[in-house]
Structures are given as C-alpha cells and as structure tokens.
Amino acid sequence: MEQSPTKDRIIRTALRLFESCGYSRVSVDQIVKESGTSKGGFYHNFTSKDELLYMIHDFCVTHALEKAEEAIERHDNAKEQLRGIIRSFVLLFDTYQSHLAIFNEESLHLSREYLKKIEGKRDRYKRLLHQVIEEGVKNGEFRSNSNVTIVTMAVLGMINWIYKWYRPDGDFSLEEIADIYTDFVMNGLLPE
Amino acid sequence: MEQSPTKDRIIRTALRLFESCGYSRVSVDQIVKESGTSKGGFYHNFTSKDELLYMIHDFCVTHALEKAEEAIERHDNAKEQLRGIIRSFVLLFDTYQSHLAIFNEESLHLSREYLKKIEGKRDRYKRLLHQVIEEGVKNGEFRSNSNVTIVTMAVLGMINWIYKWYRPDGDFSLEEIADIYTDFVMNGLLPE
DNA sequence: CCGATCAGACCGACCGGTCGGTACCGCGTG
DNA sequence: CACGCGGTACCGACCGGTCGGTCTGATCGG
Structure with missing residues (x-):
C-alpha cells in the first residue's frame, strides 16, 4: 500500500466521510477540503470519484x-x-x-x-x-x-x-x- | 395501505428504481416520469423525497x-x-x-x-x-x-x-x- | 364554485470534472 | 556553482449539467 501521502490522506478522509454520510452524499469538494488538498490534487491521484x-x-x-x-x-x-x-x-x-x-x-x-x-x-x-x-x-x-x-x-x-x-x-x-x-x-x- | 392510486404507483416505481440504482442515483424527475405522473403529483402526495x-x-x-x-x-x-x-x-x-x-x-x-x-x-x-x-x-x-x-x-x-x-x-x-x-x-x- | 389532484416551466444550489497555471525537485551541462 | 529543463505533484477558478423543490394554473368530481 505504499502510496503518496496525499493519496493516503484522501483515502482515509473519504473512508470516514463515506461511512457516515454515504458515497453519494459526499462531494469531491468536501473530501478535498477535509483532507487538506485541492480538486487538482484529487484528480491527480484518481481518475474519478x-x-x-x-x-x-x-x-x-x-x-x-x-x-x-x-x-x-x-x-x-x-x-x-x-x-x-x-x-x-x-x-x-x-x-x-x-x-x-x-x-x-x-x-x-x-x-x-x-x-x-x-x-x-x-x-x-x-x-x-x-x-x-x-x-x-x-x-x-x-x-x-x-x-x-x-x-x-x-x-x-x-x-x-x-x-x-x-x-x-x-x-x-x-x-x-x-x-x-x-x-x-x-x-x-x-x-x- | 389504502392510498390514492397515484401515491401507490409512485411508491411501486420508486421501490424498483431505488433497489436497482440506489436512492441518491434516482431523481424525482425519473420517478415522476416512470410512474406516469408529474412533479406536482409527486409533491402533492409527499412532502419531500x-x-x-x-x-x-x-x-x-x-x-x-x-x-x-x-x-x-x-x-x-x-x-x-x-x-x-x-x-x-x-x-x-x-x-x-x-x-x-x-x-x-x-x-x-x-x-x-x-x-x-x-x-x-x-x-x-x-x-x-x-x-x-x-x-x-x-x-x-x-x-x-x-x-x-x-x-x-x-x-x-x-x-x-x-x-x-x-x-x-x-x-x-x-x-x-x-x-x-x-x-x-x-x-x-x-x-x- | 370549491377543494383535491395534478401538469410542467422554472429556480437556485450544488456537483463532478476540466484546464491553465504554479512550485518544486533531480539532473545534465558549461 | 549557476542555469536551464523536463517532469511530477498540486492548485483553484470555472463550466456544463443535474437535482430537489416551488409556483402558477388547469382539470374535474361533487
């Protein structure tokens, strides 16, 4: 699982948010904000949500x-x-x-x-x-x-x-x- | 369960759609179209989705x-x-x-x-x-x-x-x- | 003619994804 | 060492489209 720290942070944040609100209730903007990165950072690490x-x-x-x-x-x-x-x-x-x-x-x-x-x-x-x-x-x-x-x-x-x-x-x-x-x-x- | 036929149709349609696509992937417009009614009909029978x-x-x-x-x-x-x-x-x-x-x-x-x-x-x-x-x-x-x-x-x-x-x-x-x-x-x- | 029922145009918020740009790092060259 | 260069990681304003919900009326049974 040796990933870039940003990617890891995004995944951990997404896990928490998805678990408590559901996948489709969590926006990429929210993941981005709470994991301390940006839209660009997100789409650099993932091709899509x-x-x-x-x-x-x-x-x-x-x-x-x-x-x-x-x-x-x-x-x-x-x-x-x-x-x-x-x-x-x-x-x-x-x-x-x-x-x-x-x-x-x-x-x-x-x-x-x-x-x-x-x-x-x-x-x-x-x-x-x-x-x-x-x-x-x-x-x-x-x-x-x-x-x-x-x-x-x-x-x-x-x-x-x-x-x-x-x-x-x-x-x-x-x-x-x-x-x-x-x-x-x-x-x-x-x-x- | 004695309900108006429209309400019943909406519920049956929604059941089918929610089950196969998930609640948040199904729009009110879609439910309305597939159950043969309209936005007005929907919001007359339900206060919200x-x-x-x-x-x-x-x-x-x-x-x-x-x-x-x-x-x-x-x-x-x-x-x-x-x-x-x-x-x-x-x-x-x-x-x-x-x-x-x-x-x-x-x-x-x-x-x-x-x-x-x-x-x-x-x-x-x-x-x-x-x-x-x-x-x-x-x-x-x-x-x-x-x-x-x-x-x-x-x-x-x-x-x-x-x-x-x-x-x-x-x-x-x-x-x-x-x-x-x-x-x-x-x-x-x-x-x- | 009145209330229940429904039609559908419309609104504003929001959302996923894009794109032009920036910051930085390692490296070869002079 | 200075400098330029390519590449990677990241930024955030912006866009096209979608969605839940509202509103103005039309229709119709009693």
Missing part, C-alpha cells in the same frame, strides 16, 4: 480472499478450515470496518467494469466457503442434512452484518465474537 | 415487528417462538424484498428525525429476539453457554442478508430457506 470507491472496495475484498486462502491451506480438515475462515473474516473488521461498511452499502454506485472485477473476487470468496462446508458434509465432519448453499449464505450474512453493530469500544472484542460465532455455527442453540 | 424513503422504511419494519409479536404470542416456549420469528422474518421477503433492500442500504440517507423513528422500531425488534433467546437459555431450552447478545446479532445478520442473494425464481423457496435456517440455528453444523 468512482475509482476511489473502487479502490476502497478492492482493498478489503482482496485482503479477505488472501486470508481465507491462507486458512484453507493451513489446515487439512473442514472444521478447522471453517473456523479459520470465520476467524480471519471477523478479525478483518479490526482494520477494515469502514472499508467493509462501504463495500456492503455502496456497491450499487460502482460502474459496470469496476463492479465486475469486485464481484469476481466476491464470488471466489463465496465459492471457497461453499467448498469447505461441502467437503465437511461429504466426509462426515458436518451433519449430512445441512444444506450447503443456504448455510454458506447464512454464514456470510452473519459475518458481513457485523459492520452494522460492532464497535471497537463495545462489550465484545473481535476475538470473542469470532469464538462465539464459530461455536454457534458448529453447535447451534440446542443442547445435546 | 426523504419522506418517500421514510415510508418505504416504515412499511417493512412495522410489518416485521407485528409478525414477530404475533409469533411470540402464539407460542409459549422459546424454541417455537424463535422458529416463528425466523420464519415470519424470512417470509417477509416475499412481499417486501425491495423494501428490505432499501431498508438495509439507504438508511444513511434518512434525515435525523425519520431515522430516530425507524431506529426505535428496529431496536424493539432486536430486543424481542434477544428476549426470546435469553428466555430459552435461562429455562434450559437452549445451550447455557450461548452468548445471547452475539447470537442475536448473528441471527439478525443471516436473515437480513437474504436480500442480497434471494431471487424468487431461484432454486430455493422462502419456505425452504426458513426451514434450513431454523435447523441451522438450532443444530449447527456438527453431528451429534
């Missing part, structure tokens, strides 16, 4: 993908792989909560070409999770009557949703949330 | 709340109450998928006063679900080491997320999804 949005999207989905692939490689059974994916995804909110909030709320504003790239990576992530769960069901690690497709979406949903309610200064750390989520996904609510 | 957005939000959260309260009243044990809440929430996507998509993506664009009303109802919904799970843990229907707060958010997340991927003409009906979700929430992935 859209490209800035794309870069924010790309940061976090790329990172998430890498972490998930790592988790799969590091373990050789579905249970541990799934635990690793959940854990790495949840921990992503430590550094990327703003990114993820924007990722989940502003994807409609990406232009077609940008959207295609992002969706490609998101689908790869989805497929990864699907494969792990599927493998677990096949080899008996997971219950055989689990519906892989829907459970995959359920897990994705419960984690993606975290950006809506997690606060770094709240009652639960991301480590704790990851543990509780894993336990919930594995065991459900009913007692033995 | 914001109010239209608020009404869309209010429709679905009010409905969801009613259904959840019904489910709780109809059953006397936490397990059935939870099943009822999940089921009624999932089935909401049948008539309110557009509403829910907008509800989840465009809440940042609500003005402060509208936002407060909506958040009040959303919090009530959250508290309802929390109470049911809490009760189940207390009376032994659910595992005692379930973390109620986080599990509540997990369940909310996995259901709210449905608007991102559910398609009425897809492989799964909402009834099936509700059943799979309930089973997943109750039993998790691991076999006995």
Whole structure:
C-alpha cells in the first residue's frame, strides 16, 4: 500500500466521510477540503470519484480472499478450515470496518467494469466457503442434512452484518465474537 | 395501505428504481416520469423525497415487528417462538424484498428525525429476539453457554442478508430457506 | 364554485470534472 | 556553482449539467 501521502490522506478522509454520510452524499469538494488538498490534487491521484470507491472496495475484498486462502491451506480438515475462515473474516473488521461498511452499502454506485472485477473476487470468496462446508458434509465432519448453499449464505450474512453493530469500544472484542460465532455455527442453540 | 392510486404507483416505481440504482442515483424527475405522473403529483402526495424513503422504511419494519409479536404470542416456549420469528422474518421477503433492500442500504440517507423513528422500531425488534433467546437459555431450552447478545446479532445478520442473494425464481423457496435456517440455528453444523 | 389532484416551466444550489497555471525537485551541462 | 529543463505533484477558478423543490394554473368530481 505504499502510496503518496496525499493519496493516503484522501483515502482515509473519504473512508470516514463515506461511512457516515454515504458515497453519494459526499462531494469531491468536501473530501478535498477535509483532507487538506485541492480538486487538482484529487484528480491527480484518481481518475474519478468512482475509482476511489473502487479502490476502497478492492482493498478489503482482496485482503479477505488472501486470508481465507491462507486458512484453507493451513489446515487439512473442514472444521478447522471453517473456523479459520470465520476467524480471519471477523478479525478483518479490526482494520477494515469502514472499508467493509462501504463495500456492503455502496456497491450499487460502482460502474459496470469496476463492479465486475469486485464481484469476481466476491464470488471466489463465496465459492471457497461453499467448498469447505461441502467437503465437511461429504466426509462426515458436518451433519449430512445441512444444506450447503443456504448455510454458506447464512454464514456470510452473519459475518458481513457485523459492520452494522460492532464497535471497537463495545462489550465484545473481535476475538470473542469470532469464538462465539464459530461455536454457534458448529453447535447451534440446542443442547445435546 | 389504502392510498390514492397515484401515491401507490409512485411508491411501486420508486421501490424498483431505488433497489436497482440506489436512492441518491434516482431523481424525482425519473420517478415522476416512470410512474406516469408529474412533479406536482409527486409533491402533492409527499412532502419531500426523504419522506418517500421514510415510508418505504416504515412499511417493512412495522410489518416485521407485528409478525414477530404475533409469533411470540402464539407460542409459549422459546424454541417455537424463535422458529416463528425466523420464519415470519424470512417470509417477509416475499412481499417486501425491495423494501428490505432499501431498508438495509439507504438508511444513511434518512434525515435525523425519520431515522430516530425507524431506529426505535428496529431496536424493539432486536430486543424481542434477544428476549426470546435469553428466555430459552435461562429455562434450559437452549445451550447455557450461548452468548445471547452475539447470537442475536448473528441471527439478525443471516436473515437480513437474504436480500442480497434471494431471487424468487431461484432454486430455493422462502419456505425452504426458513426451514434450513431454523435447523441451522438450532443444530449447527456438527453431528451429534 | 370549491377543494383535491395534478401538469410542467422554472429556480437556485450544488456537483463532478476540466484546464491553465504554479512550485518544486533531480539532473545534465558549461 | 549557476542555469536551464523536463517532469511530477498540486492548485483553484470555472463550466456544463443535474437535482430537489416551488409556483402558477388547469382539470374535474361533487
């Protein structure tokens, strides 16, 4: 991520503004003013406001993908792989909560070409999770009557949703949330 | 919902447009043109574009709340109450998928006063679900080491997320999804 | 004829993006 | 060292167009 300091400042400012007001409510003028640069400075570093949005999207989905692939490689059974994916995804909110909030709320504003790239990576992530769960069901690690497709979406949903309610200064750390989520996904609510 | 036909047409058109382009990318002119009315007609029925957005939000959260309260009243044990809440929430996507998509993506664009009303109802919904799970843990229907707060958010997340991927003409009906979700929430992935 | 409903021209604010210009830095040359 | 030169980073006035909202009337049922 070794970028010019101005570019970095613009991105950080934009993250904050987009997260609290929404992409389309924040003008380039506002980003420029609050990041201490100028229109010229902005368009020197980005070809358009859209490209800035794309870069924010790309940061976090790329990172998430890498972490998930790592988790799969590091373990050789579905249970541990799934635990690793959940854990790495949840921990992503430590550094990327703003990114993820924007990722989940502003994807409609990406232009077609940008959207295609992002969706490609998101689908790869989805497929990864699907494969792990599927493998677990096949080899008996997971219950055989689990519906892989829907459970995959359920897990994705419960984690993606975290950006809506997690606060770094709240009652639960991301480590704790990851543990509780894993336990919930594995065991459900009913007692033995 | 007994409204003037014009108002109804405007809302239906707006739902479609907001869902596919995002609130702030759709102009009043566009809504007006596609719903076959005029600026005058629009501003006769709504005080502002914001109010239209608020009404869309209010429709679905009010409905969801009613259904959840019904489910709780109809059953006397936490397990059935939870099943009822999940089921009624999932089935909401049948008539309110557009509403829910907008509800989840465009809440940042609500003005402060509208936002407060909506958040009040959303919090009530959250508290309802929390109470049911809490009760189940207390009376032994659910595992005692379930973390109620986080599990509540997990369940909310996995259901709210449905608007991102559910398609009425897809492989799964909402009834099936509700059943799979309930089973997943109750039993998790691991076999006995 | 009165109020409800709607038509559409119009307004002023705002917004993304452009463009001509400036400041500065490293480098080769005399 | 002085000087000029090319290139990079940045500045900010400005432009064309869009948007939410207003206003003056027209239409019509009762």
